[in-house]
Amino acid sequence: PRQKEHGDWATNLALVLAPKAGQPPRHVAEAIAGAFPDVAAVDGLDVAGPGFINIRLKSVWLHDVLRAILRDGPAYGLRRGARGDRVQVEFVSANPTGPLHVGTARNAALGDAVASILEADGYDVEREYYWNDAGTQMEAFAASVEARYLEHFGREAEIPEGGYQGGYVREIAEAIAADLGDALADAPAGERRAAIAKQAYDRTLEGIRATLARFGIRFDSFLSARLFYETGAIDDAVARLREAGYVYEEDGATWFRSTAFGDDKDRVLIRRTGLPTYFAEDCAYVVHKAARGYARMIYVWGADHHGDVKRVLGAAEALGIDPARVEILLYQFVNLSSGGAQSRMSKRAGDVVTLDELIDEVGTDAARYTLLARSSDSTIDFDIEAVTRQTMDNPVFYVQYAHARIASLLRVAGERGVELPGWEDVELDVLTDEAELDLLRTLSELPEIRELAAATLAPHRLAHYIEDVAAVFHRFYTECRVITEDAERTHARLWLSAAAKQVIGTSLRILGVSAPESMERLEGDDDTDAVVGGDGRP
């Protein structure tokens, strides 16, 4: 027999007796006793099908689970202390050439949730944003803003080939014009470009930081790519690769032999022009990360970067860094449409749906939850209008409502003067209804879910799990009246509810979604103006 994958808190064990399926129940029971000598107490046992047996463990196990949740609170299910390793999660890292858009929203939500899950798993996590502010894209951006600035003052100017056409470029230019006037319009070209580049850069950074704050994301560090140029780190990295024997010169450029690591072709490190490529920055960056001593270095990349994986892992190995320390989490794109019309997500092309606009439409909670509720391997394909229209159908509200409902329940108990003994002293044997046991069983799955989510860097596991918890709680709430004349039962059910609140609340916070203490009732049938209480977000 094999035990289905379950942790110590397992309450339903499914046994598979494959080779000899037709054994009589008595024989099966003996087999179980032999296989699980530690499991002395078995509430029920039935033969579910050929070779399959369900065992229900004594509810006393479930009571231990409840007590563990109440004792450990948010930490329940964590491997505290077992893993003190430092982990860096590098995410967002969008070029400061415009506002964050919906594609980077997925990166932001995913990276932050993964970081939180690992924190919850006992790691020492640092969140980093890499500003790629040294490349040709920045120059093109500056040139574009400059052109709009000149246009504003009636000068002849055109956005260069490959420049940025988005409306926000004009907004930035207008803002610069409003603050500085036309002083730069007649300045020498080089001076003007430098001044405008700095202005445009600073304003974009400020905007991105503001958007991230609105989205509930805080980074521990922002690292500028300029650092690598100023310290010679890129040259050092190339030199180390050369020493290792993976560098050669061809066609006037300097190449990394990434084919030695399974890449399709070798990659240029230093261009014919003498300028390093972005990949060379990557090499310097991975050295920088490794030198800071992270046990795990996690990159969060969009699917368009999947082709870069082998070269970066190869470079790490060539640089003497164990590639097992480097993990690259890829996520598929978010395809946006609005009323059926596709929206493009290229900053250069313009026509962008920004993260700020998304937050305006659906709010941070719904946006983050929606972006996290699906596997990162799966393309998210939604119509903005539909998401807005279905806001009240979003599972995030279902889960938040369960949390608010429990909070309300506990408040009412307090108002009615219910005197609650400590959870250690509560008589839990009164929890015997199927709805109560269901809730206990579901709550007991938390450690397993967290472990799985952490091991696979998959926040959506947690999202689906708390939908289950919410559903089971709602059923329990409907079927079992909590506050009654029966003091013993009231106490047990209140503590059970408190545990459910703990599990939901902690999980929501890991996902970066607020866990409201109250949600206002909906007025009438209008589904467009609902108000979420607690954090007061519309």
Place this chain on the structure above:
RNA sequence: GCCCUCGUAGCUCAGUGGAUAGAGCAACGGUUUCCUAAACCGUGUGUCGGAGGUUCGAUUCCUCCCGGGGGCACCA
């Protein structure tokens, strides 16, 4: 052409070497003297894209094919 990823209910998506493959939305019906009805209960549909293979057992692993998305720069 090569590489990555997805294809599961009308729609949006979970699941994954084991049991009768699940949830939300959408449809229809029911539930509130009572702790928040944003809730609960009931009614159902699946060639798990297709074909082979491995296995006692495949939706899950392998191969091929078809279809969607993304890559294959001296861009980032």
